[in-house]
Amino acid sequence: MKKVYINSIASISPQKTFDNTIFLDEITDYNDTVIFAQDPDYKQYIPPAAARRMAKGIKMGVVASKIAMEEAGIETVDAIITGTGMGCMIDSEKFVSAIIDNNEQYLTPTSFIQSTHNTVAGQIALGMECKAYNFTYVHSAISFESALLDAKMQLESDEAEHVLVGGVEELGEHTTKVHRLINHIKPEAVAISKVLNSKTEGAVFSEGTNFFVVSNERKESCYAELVAVETFNTLQKEKVSETIETFLKENNLKAAEIDVVVFGNNGDVDFDSFYNQLSEGILSKTQQVFYKHLVGENNTVSAFGVWLASKILKTQTIPEIVKINKINPSDIKTVLCYNQYRGQNHSLVLLKKC
Amino acid sequence: MSELKEELKAKIIEQLNLEDVSVADIADDDALFGDGLGLDSIDALELIVMLDKDYGIRLSDPKEGKKIFESVQVMADYIQEHRTK
Numbered sequence: 411m412k413k414v415y416i417n418s419i420a421s422i423s424p425q426k427t428f429d430n431t432i433f434l435d436e437i438t439d440y441n442d443t444v445i446f447a448q449d450p451d452y453k454q455y456i457p458p459a460a461a462r463r464m465a466k467g468i469k470m471g472v473v474a475s476k477i478a479m480e481e482a483g484i485e486t487v488d489a490i491i492t493g494t495g496m497g498c499m500i501d502s503e504k505f506v507s508a509i510i511d512n513n514e515q516y517l518t519p520t521s522f523i524q525s526t527h528n529t530v531a532g533q534i535a536l537g538m539e540c541k542a543y544n545f546t547y548v549h550s551a552i553s554f555e556s557a558l559l560d561a562k563m564q565l566e567s568d569e570a571e572h573v574l575v576g577g578v579e580e581l582g583e584h585t586t587k588v589h590r591l592i593n594h595i596k597p598e599a600v601a602i603s604k605v606l607n608s609k610t611e612g613a614v615f616s617e618g619t620n621f622f623v624v625s626n627e628r629k630e631s632c633y634a635e636l637v638a639v640e641t642f643n644t645l646q647k648e649k650v651s652e653t654i655e656t657f658l659k660e661n662n663l664k665a666a667e668i669d670v671v672v673f674g675n676n677g678d679v680d681f682d683s684f685y686n687q688l689s690e691g692i693l694s695k696t697q698q699v700f701y702k703h704l705v706g707e708n709n710t711v712s713a714f715g716v717w718l719a720s721k722i723l724k725t726q727t728i729p730e731i732v733k734i735n736k737i738n739p740s741d742i743k744t745v746l747c748y749n750q751y752r753g754q755n756h757s758l759v760l761l762k763k764c
Numbered sequence: 765m766s767e768l769k770e771e772l773k774a775k776i777i778e779q780l781n782l783e784d785v786s787v788a789d790i791a792d793d794d795a796l797f798g799d800g801l802g803l804d805s806i807d808a809l810e811l812i813v814m815l816d817k818d819y820g821i822r823l824s825d826p827k828e829g830k831k832i833f834e835s836v837q838v839m840a841d842y843i844q845e846h847r848t849k
Contacts, residue, residue: 459802462780462781462783463781512817515817516813516816516817517813518809518810519809519810520806520810
């Protein structure tokens with residue numbers, strides 16, 4: 411089996427992360443219940459004629475894919491695989507609203523065409539004229555990891571040499587209202603410095619995209635080796651430690667050998683205990699980092715966790731703003747990412763220095 | 765008539781998300797497709813729906829659109845003559 415490398419990364423998030431030359435140097439402070447992605451200059455990347463039909467999620471995905479492709483130094487890929495939990499919400503809401511408002515008459519084509527879950531992957535393929543494998547995984551909080559696993563398997567078996575893989579979510583007004591009604595969004599505004607110790611239910615919701623070029627050939631730009639990806643739809647809280655130890659054992663590692671663990675804490679008082687039991691248990695002596703206080707919660711935000719892990723491995727630095735504890739490992743060789751959402755759809759991603 | 769033409773220009777800009785285009789940028793005789801505003805077949809479908817919804821004009825033959833959507837002037841003339849609302 412061939413090894414798999416993350417050769418480039420790109421992130422558009424509520425922080426200024428689209429510039430790969432910096433690493434969370436400037437932090438945008440939020441005190442809100444919903445936070446939006448910071449826009450790069452889309453016109454630099456997308457012709458106006460194409461951009462006019464694209465909602466924010468599509469623009470973010472197309473631009474992030476272009477940044478990732480440019481950094482990897484390649485023109486095309488053997489597969490484009492995306493993950494999205496909610497798909498293109500803005501156009502979906504527009505289309506459904508039009509059906510209701512116009513009594514199922516006068517349905518316009520644009521919002522329908524742009525509302526499918528595969529729209530982002532499709533637009534990327536159209537832009538680079540790539541007729542290769544094109545697939546979108548829609549599986550709640552493990553949508554991105556499902557896409558990553560598909561890419562990894564194709565690369566390991568040499569069915570593909572370079573794969574563009576990413577996750578994307580955009581905020582839709584109506585969907586946000588619904589999430590508020592069911593208390594999945596925090597009832598009160600939370601400052602980023604207070605998210606970790608928040609004592610209320612729900613999360614600060616957000617949008618964003620993260621793309622990666624993964625290859626079975628190590629490039630000069632390489633960030634990390636992608637060693638393992640595993641997902642679990644259901645996992646009891648008391649089984650998480652054991653599951654992680656088994657996952658590590660399968661990769662010839664022990665918990666003590668993990669240099670950095672990237673947790674998906676979102677400040678939800680009902681579910682952060684999934685992480686807290688690890689930070690106080692088998693990973694208590696490991697450098698722990700988190701990121702959802704900076705970029706919020708959405709179905710594919712765990713891809714930001716992989717972005718963060720990749721950056722840490724390549725730069726061998728950990729920004730103070732993401733540290734939960736202060737172990738400060740001198741040589742960072744192995745990083746484990748663990749995420750879950752509302753006690754379901756758990757994922758483990760293991761990366762190594764390349 | 766000139767009011768209808770201004771209304772049409774505003775609707776075309778809004779409906780088709782023509783960023784960076786203002787009503788003043790569209791001349792009455794500018795071609796909407798091809799070298800003019802550069803609209804395409806998806807835009808044509810949007811305009812057909814707009815005619816039906818806002819002016820009560822249902823095009824039975826989509827090919828008619830090619831002629832009707834030639835310019836704002838031609839569209840306005842057609843709407844003036846056929847509108848039911």
